[in-house]
Amino acid sequence: MLAPPLRVIDDGMADSALSPPQDQDDDDLKTRFSWFLSGVSGIISVPAFILMTAHVGFAGFASENGVSLLQASFMVATIWALPANIVLIGAISGGYSLVGAAIAVALSSIRLMPMVAAFIPELRGPKTRKITLLLLCHFIAVTAWVMGMERFQHIPRNMRTSYFAGLGMTLTLTNSLVVALVYFLSTDFPPIVFAALFFLTPMYFLTSLWGSARDRSIHVAMVSGLLLFPLIHHLAPAYDLLLTGFAGGIVTMAYVRWAKARGQAA
Amino acid sequence: MTWHSLTDWWWPYLFILLAGWLPTDIWRYLGVLIGGRVREDLEALIAVRAVATALVAGVIAQLILYPSGSLAESSVFLRIGAAAVGFVAYLRLGRHVIVSVIAAEIVLIAGLLFS
Numbered sequence: 001m002l003a004p005p006l007r008v009i010d011d012g013m014a015d016s017a018l019s020p021p022q023d024q025d026d027d028d029l030k031t032r033f034s035w036f037l038s039g040v041s042g043i044i045s046v047p048a049f050i051l052m053t054a055h056v057g058f059a060g061f062a063s064e065n066g067v068s069l070l071q072a073s074f075m076v077a078t079i080w081a082l083p084a085n086i087v088l089i090g091a092i093s094g095g096y097s098l099v100g101a102a103i104a105v106a107l108s109s110i111r112l113m114p115m116v117a118a119f120i121p122e123l124r125g126p127k128t129r130k131i132t133l134l135l136l137c138h139f140i141a142v143t144a145w146v147m148g149m150e151r152f153q154h155i156p157r158n159m160r161t162s163y164f165a166g167l168g169m170t171l172t173l174t175n176s177l178v179v180a181l182v183y184f185l186s187t188d189f190p191p192i193v194f195a196a197l198f199f200l201t202p203m204y205f206l207t208s209l210w211g212s213a214r215d216r217s218i219h220v221a222m223v224s225g226l227l228l229f230p231l232i233h234h235l236a237p238a239y240d241l242l243l244t245g246f247a248g249g250i251v252t253m254a255y256v257r258w259a260k261a262r263g264q265a266a
Numbered sequence: 267m268t269w270h271s272l273t274d275w276w277w278p279y280l281f282i283l284l285a286g287w288l289p290t291d292i293w294r295y296l297g298v299l300i301g302g303r304v305r306e307d308l309e310a311l312i313a314v315r316a317v318a319t320a321l322v323a324g325v326i327a328q329l330i331l332y333p334s335g336s337l338a339e340s341s342v343f344l345r346i347g348a349a350a351v352g353f354v355a356y357l358r359l360g361r362h363v364i365v366s367v368i369a370a371e372i373v374l375i376a377g378l379l380f381s
Binding site: 046047067068071078079080081088091092097098099101102103109110112113116119120133145194198200201203207208218220221224225226229232245246249251253256 | 353
């Protein structure tokens with residue numbers, strides 16, 4: 001667990017080149033570390049708990065498909081996107097070649113590109129270096145994305161990378177351990193428990209994404225995404241999520257233009 | 267080359283890195299490069315955020331309409347109804363995530379038990 005504090009120190013040193021006074025620098029480091037710890041404490045929250053229940057289900061899925069405990073835990077830490085993990089295990093048990101499996105995973109993970117692109121302008125501070133963002137972006141998946149979008153508005157801009165480093169690393173590490181533990185204990189629940197657990201995730205995403213919206217365009221994007229998805233899934237199941245994103249984005253931008261034009265006319 | 271091609275201990279881990287980590291994180295790195303460019307342009311920022319939000323809404327719809335595992339055996343109308351009750355409870359009862367989750371779970375579990 002030495003890595004996270006080191007990265008914070010590293011950031012502090014980059015800043016020190018610009019601001020000579022030593023004591024101010026120490027303060028900055030302390031503030032960064034306390035924001036990092038505040039991110040770590042995000043593990044004790046409703047969304048973090050919901051994500052852990054989703055990984056309980058994943059551990060069972062991995063063991064049913066002959067993936068070992070260590071391999072399943074390694075997948076969670078290195079890939080850190082539950083749909084990609086499930087696709088990869090499906091490809092493994094289906095006997096796919098390495099290239100075939102990689103293509104299937106790449107298709108399921110394209111969605112991370114627009115998500116990360118929208119997250120970066122919220123995450124970065126005025127002095128954040130690109131290498132910091134490239135290291136931190138690994139921890140962006142749907143839950144961390146929703147949590148970050150919701151909580152960043154209460155966090156000073158220059159402390160957001162420290163906060164997210166704490167939050168992202170703790171979520172990833174904890175869930176890798178949850179998978180290992182559940183696998184080891186081979187915990188089994190009646191199907192109704194799994195059904196109830198699997199329903200927590202969409203309800204959490206739905207309400208917290210709605211609540212995190214700072215303007216109406218987010219609500220328009222959400223409603224269009226929810227309504228367009230079944231239609232697009234029916235037409236093009238392989239690209240449903242990506243196409244839903246773009247179609248919903250177009251609807252939202254049309255709304256934004258319309259609202260702006262109406263505002264100017266009034 | 268498949269998962270079972272080599273019997274060395276390290277092969278599954280290399281397979282996971284090449285077929286799992288690489289094709290996932292590459293999109294994250296591209297997202298960082300794109301996100302770095304939209305910084306100054308408000309219109310582009312709103313557009314990128316709209317695409318990402320609609321996409322996450324698509325994930326929500328997928329989890330409710332086409333779930334995997336034990337939830338897949340329940341009725342789609344029960345799941346939509348439970349989600350709707352949960353969402354209305356969120357809007358009407360002070361906008362607490364936990365209230366919405368509890369309301370949706372009560373409807374879902376009751377529906378599963380009595381079906």
